Amino acid sequence: xxxxTLVRKELRELLMEKTIIxxxxxxxxxxxxxxxxxxxxxxRSATTSTADIPILLVDNEGGKYSKVLSxxxxxxxFSPITVTNTSESVASLMESxxxxxxxxxxKGFSQNxxxxxxxxxxxxxxxxxxxxxxxxKISSIRSxxxxxxxxxxxxxxxxxxxxxxxxxxxxxxxxxxxxKGRQVSLEEAGTVFQLYMATMVFVPLVLVVMVAxxxxxxxxxxGLEKEAKTLEMLLTLPISRTSILTAKLVASMTVxxxxxxxxVFGFVIYLTNLPMVELTSxxxxxxxxxxxxxxxxxxxxxxxxxxxxxxxLAGVLAGDVRGGQQLAGLLQMPLLLLPFLILQFADINGxxxxxxxxxxxxxxxHMFLAIKSIYEEAYLMSVLHLVVMTAFLMVILVVASxxxxxxxxxxxxxxxxxxxx
Amino acid sequence: MxxxxxxxxxxxxxxxxxxxxxxxxxxxxxxFGLIGPNGAGKTTLFRILATILxxxxxxIRIFGKDVVKQSAEIRRMISYLPEDAGVxxxxxxxxxxxxMARLYSVGSVEKGVEVAGLGEALxxxxxxxxxxxxxxxxxxxxxxxxxRLAILDEPTAGLDVEHAVYxxxxxxxxxxxxxxxxxxxxxxxEVSYLCDTVALIHNGKILLEGKPSQLTASQGVENxxxxxxxxxxxxx
Numbered sequence: 274x275x276x277x278t279l280v281r282k283e284l285r286e287l288l289m290e291k292t293i294i295x296x297x298x299x300x301x302x303x304x305x306x307x308x309x310x311x312x313x314x315x316x317r318s319a320t321t322s323t324a325d326i327p328i329l330l331v332d333n334e335g336g337k338y339s340k341v342l343s344x345x346x347x348x349x350x351f352s353p354i355t356v357t358n359t360s361e362s363v364a365s366l367m368e369s370x371x372x373x374x375x376x377x378x379x380k381g382f383s384q385n386x387x388x389x390x391x392x393x394x395x396x397x398x399x400x401x402x403x404x405x406x407x408x409x410k411i412s413s414i415r416s417x418x419x420x421x422x423x424x425x426x427x428x429x430x431x432x433x434x435x436x437x438x439x440x441x442x443x444x445x446x447x448x449x450x451x452x453k454g455r456q457v458s459l460e461e462a463g464t465v466f467q468l469y470m471a472t473m474v475f476v477p478l479v480l481v482v483m484v485a486x487x488x489x490x491x492x493x494x495x496g497l498e499k500e501a502k503t504l505e506m507l508l509t510l511p512i513s514r515t516s517i518l519t520a521k522l523v524a525s526m527t528v529x530x531x532x533x534x535x536x537v538f539g540f541v542i543y544l545t546n547l548p549m550v551e552l553t554s555x556x557x558x559x560x561x562x563x564x565x566x567x568x569x570x571x572x573x574x575x576x577x578x579x580x581x582x583x584x585x586l587a588g589v590l591a592g593d594v595r596g597g598q599q600l601a602g603l604l605q606m607p608l609l610l611l612p613f614l615i616l617q618f619a620d621i622n623g624x625x626x627x628x629x630x631x632x633x634x635x636x637x638x639h640m641f642l643a644i645k646s647i648y649e650e651a652y653l654m655s656v657l658h659l660v661v662m663t664a665f666l667m668v669i670l671v672v673a674s675x676x677x678x679x680x681x682x683x684x685x686x687x688x689x690x691x692x693x694x
Numbered sequence: 695m696x697x698x699x700x701x702x703x704x705x706x707x708x709x710x711x712x713x714x715x716x717x718x719x720x721x722x723x724x725x726f727g728l729i730g731p732n733g734a735g736k737t738t739l740f741r742i743l744a745t746i747l748x749x750x751x752x753x754i755r756i757f758g759k760d761v762v763k764q765s766a767e768i769r770r771m772i773s774y775l776p777e778d779a780g781v782x783x784x785x786x787x788x789x790x791x792x793x794m795a796r797l798y799s800v801g802s803v804e805k806g807v808e809v810a811g812l813g814e815a816l817x818x819x820x821x822x823x824x825x826x827x828x829x830x831x832x833x834x835x836x837x838x839x840x841x842r843l844a845i846l847d848e849p850t851a852g853l854d855v856e857h858a859v860y861x862x863x864x865x866x867x868x869x870x871x872x873x874x875x876x877x878x879x880x881x882x883x884e885v886s887y888l889c890d891t892v893a894l895i896h897n898g899k900i901l902l903e904g905k906p907s908q909l910t911a912s913q914g915v916e917n918x919x920x921x922x923x924x925x926x927x928x929x930x
Binding site: 500501502503505506508509510511512513680683684 | 707741744745746747748766769770772773774775776778779780781782783794797798832
């Protein structure tokens with residue numbers, strides 16, 4: 274009986290805590306369906322958009338079945354563009370015709386099929402950006418190509434009267450991959466994917482943890498003043514509020530700089546120690562030049578300072594350390610985690626416009642996109658994202674400063690906990 | 695010129711008035727005591743005088759300077775010790791005094807070291823200080839900067855007898871040197887001992903103001919404690 278009484282008391286205490294209700298009950302109910310819905314939308318978008326993507330058919334044979342193959346491509350949902358007898362390189366052709374896939378039909382293709390032998394074609398797909406969404410798109414294209422091959426098999430079976438199972442895979446597909454305008458081997462493709470995981474998954478993940486920690490540190494710096502009751506006295510010293518805020522920011526930025534330096538240093542060590550297949554060309558890797566490291570460092574630094582400002586804002590609004598940390602987390606986490614998770618599965622351009630615009634309103638979306646742009650050597654885009662991040666930083670700084678300078682610093686108490694007494 | 699003067703001072707928190715038309719004159723060089731029950735408006739008045747809260751309406755000046763428009767100048771002339779003021783736990787007492795000396799452009803911390811009277815403990819982190827030690831170091835930081843007006847919100851609250859006596863002795867000493875004090879306290883004996891003038895505040899209004907002896911005589915009571923009880927009883 275006494276245990277039941279205690280359990281009732283514990284439950285009442287726990288369930289009255291807003292942080293528990295928000296963090297344990299409401300957040301999963303909101304965040305998980307949101308992410309699931311977004312990924313589903315992104316997948317649908319990637320799948321349906323392939324119907325409009327043209328495919329290049331390089332017909333170096335001009336036989337009966339190469340034409341049947343073209344029809345099968347159309348039936349599988351492609352819009353085939355046929356080119357005959359060209360000696361132009363595959364990279365150049367794909368760039369000229371703006372296609373994501375090219376299929377080469379060489380001499381002897383129709384003859385082999387007529388003779389009941391397995392024919393072969395070469396298929397090239399191009400990876401325009403390294404993302405799970407892009408891989409999903411390529412996978413979808415490949416599925417449709419396989420479907421076209423099956424259709425070709427059905428046609429052959431109908432013509433020759435041989436059982437369809439024999440012609441289920443009448444054509445052997447030899448695959449090739451184009452990345453950054455050059456053909457890469459399977460090993461290289463694996464390495465590129467490994468690099469992608471290193472830069473686009475693990476680095477942002479570490480950054481998410483680091484940025485989230487920095488925000489709570491800044492919130493703590495103000496929360497401590499409130500909790501230790503040093504703030505009132507500090508505010509009556511012969512120094513302006515701007516000086517106090519600047520001092521807090523400079524101190525926090527120093528910590529942020531140390532964090533950035535350690536992050537960049539760790540990142541370089543991490544990349545150089547990856548057990549990768551040696552790439553035939555350094556063009557495929559993320560170039561670790563002084564410029565890219567500077568750019569990467571700037572992105573990380575602006576992101577950290579931005580988080581510090583959010584932390585300061587949370588510290589101003591909350592009454593104590595715990596409240597500041599909770600509020601900082603609550604302000605940061607949706608801004609940070611949603612773009613991180615969504616951009617892992619979807620390309621920002623493949624998302625519905627409203628969702629894409631909503632994501633762009635989070636400053637941290639630009640952080641992830643800036644890192645991605647650096648990886649893809651789209652430096653101008655990376656700088657643009659950095660500029661947007663800086664603009665967000667300025668806005669957050671102005672808001673934090675406005676709160677810091679007013680009486681709210683003393684009088685405002687946003688609390689996520691149940692008010693006691 | 696008064697060290698502090700308030701005319702028809704009002705301060706609201708939302709709809710609730712914390713101060714209702716307060717008029718107050720604190721003469722320079724005196725120890726002025728503000729007494730009243732919890733929630734009477736003492737701390738709000740002190741915070742306005744210390745420039746960290748703004749009045750809703752009314753006028754309030756420190757040595758002739760407007761607390762809203764000339765707050766930066768006022769901060770150079772005053773020091774404020776809040777009721778529950780804490781310390782920076784990771785700073786030593788000496789480092790804290792040095793920081794305050796730099797902020798107020800006071801050359802040396804000698805005076806602060808003397809007022810604090812903490813000896814070797816000044817080289818220890820303040821996080822380890824007792825409540826009495828913390829109050830002494832904070833009071834030392836308030837007085838070593840040579841303020842013209844020291845605003846002390848319950849300077850001896852929660853202190854043991856030894857520390858309380860020490861703090862009162864220091865206030866007396868600095869008052870004799872010409873520093874004006876504005877002090878609040880729940881200890882009527884302390885107020886009688888320290889203050890030249892006393893004001894009784896209740897529900898944000900000043901009910902009485904004058905010298906302790908005049909007030910007790912005019913109200914026909916023996917001491918400030920009786921006066922307090924009598925007026926609070928009448929106020930309810």
